[in-house]
Amino acid sequence: MKKHRALVVDDEPDIRELLSITLERMNIDVVTAGDVATATRELRNGAFDLCFTDMRLPDGDGLNLVEWIQTHKPHIPVAVITAHGNVETAVRALKLGAFDFISKPLDLAVLRKLIAATLKLGDSSESTIQLPQVKLLGKSARMEQLRELIERVARSQAPVHIYGESGTGKELVAHLIHDASARRDGPFVPVNCGAIPTELMESELFGHKKGAFTGAIADKQGLIQSAEGGTLFLDEIADLPLHMQVKLLRVIQEKSVRPVGESREIPTDIRLLSATHKNLAALVAEGKFREDLFYRVNVIEVRVPPLRERLEDIQELVDSIIARLGKQIGNADLSVTDNAVKTLSGYHFPGNVRELENVLERAATLCSNGMIDVGDLQLRPKVAAADVPIQSSVAPGEKLGEALEDIERDAIVRALEQTRYNKTKAAALLGMTFRSLRYRIKKLGIE
Numbered sequence: 055m056k057k058h059r060a061l062v063v064d065d066e067p068d069i070r071e072l073l074s075i076t077l078e079r080m081n082i083d084v085v086t087a088g089d090v091a092t093a094t095r096e097l098r099n100g101a102f103d104l105c106f107t108d109m110r111l112p113d114g115d116g117l118n119l120v121e122w123i124q125t126h127k128p129h130i131p132v133a134v135i136t137a138h139g140n141v142e143t144a145v146r147a148l149k150l151g152a153f154d155f156i157s158k159p160l161d162l163a164v165l166r167k168l169i170a171a172t173l174k175l176g177d178s179s180e181s182t183i184q185l186p187q188v189k190l191l192g193k194s195a196r197m198e199q200l201r202e203l204i205e206r207v208a209r210s211q212a213p214v215h216i217y218g219e220s221g222t223g224k225e226l227v228a229h230l231i232h233d234a235s236a237r238r239d240g241p242f243v244p245v246n247c248g249a250i251p252t253e254l255m256e257s258e259l260f261g262h263k264k265g266a267f268t269g270a271i272a273d274k275q276g277l278i279q280s281a282e283g284g285t286l287f288l289d290e291i292a293d294l295p296l297h298m299q300v301k302l303l304r305v306i307q308e309k310s311v312r313p314v315g316e317s318r319e320i321p322t323d324i325r326l327l328s329a330t331h332k333n334l335a336a337l338v339a340e341g342k343f344r345e346d347l348f349y350r351v352n353v354i355e356v357r358v359p360p361l362r363e364r365l366e367d368i369q370e371l372v373d374s375i376i377a378r379l380g381k382q383i384g385n386a387d388l389s390v391t392d393n394a395v396k397t398l399s400g401y402h403f404p405g406n407v408r409e410l411e412n413v414l415e416r417a418a419t420l421c422s423n424g425m426i427d428v429g430d431l432q433l434r435p436k437v438a439a440a441d442v443p444i445q446s447s448v449a450p451g452e453k454l455g456e457a458l459e460d461i462e463r464d465a466i467v468r469a470l471e472q473t474r475y476n477k478t479k480a481a482a483l484l485g486m487t488f489r490s491l492r493y494r495i496k497k498l499g500i501e
């Protein structure tokens with residue numbers, strides 16, 4: 055097998071030597087350079103599989119080198135070495151296309167993992183990216199752009215923030231980024247931040263040591279650590295309480311976690327993806343989301359367009375959903391009339407693809423002869439903002455929180471009855487995840 059070759063750029067001989075030894079022990083040839091000029095000369099003249107560069111070099115900036123590589127040798131993954139705690143620079147490097155960053159003092163275990171992941175990425179670029187098991191349907195220009203963006207961001211280790219309305223496919227996109235990345239053989243761990251009760255959140259995410267608190271009867275690994283070597287997807291990240299935001303910031307900056315009751319920090323190797331349907335920037339302005347965390351999780355932004363911006367994809371989505379539903383209910387002839395598809399193609403889809411799935415599922419049960427027609431769709435009429443009734447159902451003297459809980463309880467009970475107490479189906483009907491529904495059932499004492 056061809057030996058890999060790396061370029062190490064640093065003006066400190068000690069760091070050059072430490073990196074060289076580590077790389078050579080991994081059977082990688084190393085060339086070193088002490089400044090930008092030598093580095094670009096080496097890059098022009100030789101073939102490299104990866105590059106490490108320091109930030110401050112005698113004749114320039116490591117960021118310039120990152121930019122140079124992106125322009126002239128974009129297939130070479132480059133990682134930057136930053137001063138401890140200088141996350142701003144690391145974020146800038148990632149935005150410019152750096153694969154990852156590592157901070158000084160160098161942690162050799164972290165470094166080795168990073169090297170292994172980088173080389174794997176280089177190898178995968180020679181073959182075509184593996185086809186993921188999950189599929190993003192739609193041939194509209196917007197979907198094509200999204201697919202391209204997914205492939206591009208999959209090549210980086212930078213945190214990605216995925217935003218878009220509910221039900222647009224944000225989790226699907228996160229999964230695809232993971233599947234197309236060098237981490238695809240590692241775990242993909244989705245976490246719905248809105249579904250974990252605040253008091254359990256730290257122990258769920260970070261894990262705990264036996265005896266850390268009453269009820270901690272054994273060591274427990276947190277969700278962050280269970281994503282080791284893979285991808286952690288924090289869905290509804292806007293729902294993280296402020297004190298957890300501080301802790302998450304540390305995970306990103308230090309690349310380590312500290313379980314509750316543990317005295318040491320444990321190094322972690324995860325890629326962070328997050329999503330929300332809320333406007334994070336607005337939440338920052340309101341003081342509900344930390345600005346420093348916003349910049350860390352939002353290094354690369356991916357917008358998932360609402361379904362009404364790509365109505366030409368409806369037919370393909372309908373065909374795929376109907377085929378799946380047909381299999382589920384044992385009717386291979388289940389179909390949708392042209393008129394029904396036309397009606398769907400003119401609908402505004404406030405609940406996006408998930409709503410389309412729910413509409414068709416309900417219609418499949420309502421329709422006669424396995425043929426879904428316009429009348430079976432029962433679409434929600436569009437409500438103009440001005441038409442929304444101002445008066446609420448909260449009676450004077452009644453607490454708003456309690457009134458909202460009543461409304462929520464009502465909706466959940468109705469969905470459960472409608473689905474014969476099938477929680478997965480009820481969750482889909484309500485447009486929430488299974489975990490979130492389970493949590494709410496418990497919280498509202500429905501069972």
Ligand SMILES: Nc1ncnc2c1ncn2[C@@H]1O[C@H](COP(=O)(O)OP(=O)(O)OP(=O)(O)O)[C@@H](O)[C@H]1O
Binds near residue numbers: 219222224225408486
């Ligand atoms: N382009 C697409 N092709 C195929 N299926 C899709 C597409 N977009 C969304 N879906 C399907 O729609 C449903 C909702 O998608 P997903 O859960 O990823 O949305 P979301 O944006 O994460 O929703 P939420 O904001 O409520 O968490 C899933 O069943 C998903 O498979």
